[in-house]
Amino acid sequence: MMYAIAIYGEAGVFESLPKDKQDEVMSGHGDLQDALGKRGDYLSVKLMPPSAAVTVEPMQASGQKPLIVDGPFAETKESFLGFYAADFKDLDEALDYARVISSPVARLEVRPIAWAGGVMSTD
Amino acid sequence: MSEWLEATFSTHRPRAIAALTRYFRDVEIAEDAFSEACVKAVADWQANAVPRDPLGWLLHVARNSGLDTVRKAQRRRDILTAQYADMSDVSHDEPADPHEVRDDVLRLLFICCHPALDRQDQIALALRIVAGLSVEEIARGFLVKARTMEQRLTRAKKKVSANPVTFETPSPSERAERLGEVSLMIYLMFNEGWSTSNSDTQIRLRVCEEAIRLARLLVDLFPGMGEQAALLSLFLFQHARRKARQDEHGGLVALDDQDRTLWDRPAMSEGFAMLQKSDRIGHAGPYRIQAAIAAEHARAPAADQTDWQTIEAHYAALFVLQPTPVVRLNHIAALAKTRGAAFALAEMDELTEDLISYRWFHTMRGGLLEETGDAASAGAAYRTALTLGPTEPERAIIMGKIAACKKKRQHLSG
Incomplete structure (x- = not known):
């Protein structure tokens, strides 16, 4: 089954870390990318900070133009920073891989993918 | 931990x-x-x-x-x-009202740029209080003793509390005024870090990073303001060139001579993203125009592929908003690329009176005179610049130019 490993954290904290701690986080990502790359296709995305985001609000009525709001979807304490998506045998295996990038500045959510299309497809 | x-x-x-x-x-x-x-x-x-x-x-x-x-x-x-x-x-433990948070942060920054303080003290105070840098770090950045900085900060805090900023919710026009003042202070903070001097590179980069963090904070708090998005964009473009800007001996490398592979491309991508956001919001203020100029440099695959026509047009627009001699000088620098050195030199004449003690005026004249083949006058212009208090890295560059002019003259007469 395909799983997403979604990464949440406080925007800007990684950038405030001393260099050796940043390297520690990045080496975890390097390891995960190597491991995933060896076993097949995977997708990995790092988002820009929430300050770069613009939000398309839900349409008020059908046919109406959606309202575009400058700024991220929500002033949340922890932001969605990026994710990995890959095929794993089961939840345990997905969690094993997620642990590789675990750090004090990130909360990881492992969630099965219901459907994926494009370069990586569940079909 | x-x-x-x-x-x-x-x-x-x-x-x-x-x-x-x-x-x-x-x-x-x-x-x-x-x-x-x-x-x-x-x-x-x-x-x-x-x-x-x-x-x-x-x-x-x-x-x-x-x-x-x-x-x-x-x-x-x-x-x-x-x-x-x-x-x-x-x-x-009530959840914070986002509007209240916004006004609180803006007020705190505005307290730091209190009009009773000179610019450097405003920046130092913001670095201390808002960014949380240590007194020692700030002192290193400003090339003063820690004790001196400590005294300056104490004096600054006293001046601020003698004439306190109101804690009432600001009116929309007060808010806009504060935002303008605070943005200018952050802009000058970045320039302070970006400017060249003998203080160590590490602490200067830190000052730039703190300015970026504060600019990003303003974007987070005021997502609908185009100028603040542009300010962040401008910083990101500049800061992206930090590694290419210094050679291994700590000497400065001019934009035209920089190794563009050393530019921080992810930072530039974010610069473009913020500029697009600013464009979407509209309102082309001075930060927006400066960010657009920085974006043109970032876009050019090589120095000789820079779109100087567009940059020249941006400077013309900036001069409409900020009709100062220094902006005009930058405009003329762009005109030198589109219309030639002789044209630019003639345009510079009108600025002589205003910028006679501005060293960049003389280094730019020197460069243009060199281009027109007048090595003798170029050397004289550089020597004038040397008397106007250049920082050490600048002095090294100017001395190099003077030596080159001398060589050219000897070459011509010999």
Whole structure:
């Protein structure tokens, strides 16, 4: 089954870390990318900070133009920073891989993918 | 673990100090209370876990610790001011109203750019209070002794409290005015870090990074403001060139000569993203135009592929908004690329009176005179620049140019 490993954290904290701690986080990502790359296709995305985001609000009525709001979807304490998506045998295996990038500045959510299309497809 | 937590504390610092300053009506109590809360957090979060709302936790603990301090002081001096008397009624853990947070942070930054302070002290105060840099770090950045900086900061805080900023919710026009003042201070903070001097590169980069962090904070708080998005964009473009801007001996490398493979492309991508956001919002202010100019340089695959026509047009637009001699000088520098050195030299004549003691005026004239083949006048222009207090790295470059002019002359006469 395909799983997403979604990464949440406080925007800007990684950038405030001393260099050796940043390297520690990045080496975890390097390891995960190597491991995933060896076993097949995977997708990995790092988002820009929430300050770069613009939000398309839900349409008020059908046919109406959606309202575009400058700024991220929500002033949340922890932001969605990026994710990995890959095929794993089961939840345990997905969690094993997620642990590789675990750090004090990130909360990881492992969630099965219901459907994926494009370069990586569940079909 | 505490190194990991430091990063969290510094992320929350501006919002926390801002809220505590409103609460205690005093920046110093706010700073002390926040430090106290951070110390407690290191112990508590390691023993238990990092709370889901670290800022809420820090604020709660800081308020209690600040109140303790205030109460002790009141008991000691036996003063009970009405100001703090009703604090126990305030509910501590209401979720912060985003509008209130926005005005608090803006107020705190505005307190730092108090008109009674000169620019450098404003920047130093913001670095100390909002960014949380140590006095030693700031002193290193400004090339003064730590003791001197300590005294300057103390004096600055005194001046600020002698003429306090109001804690009322600002009116829309007050808010706009504060935002303008604060943005300018952050812009000058970045320039302070970006400018060349003998102080060590590390601390200068840190000052630039703090300016970027503050610009990003403004974008987070005022997402609908195009100029603030542009300010962040401008910084990101500049800062992206940091590695290419210095050679291995610490010498400066001019934009045209920089190794573009050393440019930080992810930072530039974010610069483009912020510029697009600013464009979408509209309103082409001075930061927006400067960011657009920086974007043109970032876009050019090589120096000789720079779109100088577009840059020249941007400078013309900037001069309409800011009709200052220095902006005009930059405009003429772009004209030198589109219409040639001789044309630019003629245009510079009108600025002679205004910029006679501005060293960049003379280094630019020197460069243009060299281009027209007048090595003797070029050398003279560079020598004038040398008398106008260049920083050490600049002096090295100017000396190099003078030597090159001399060689050219000898070559021509020999």
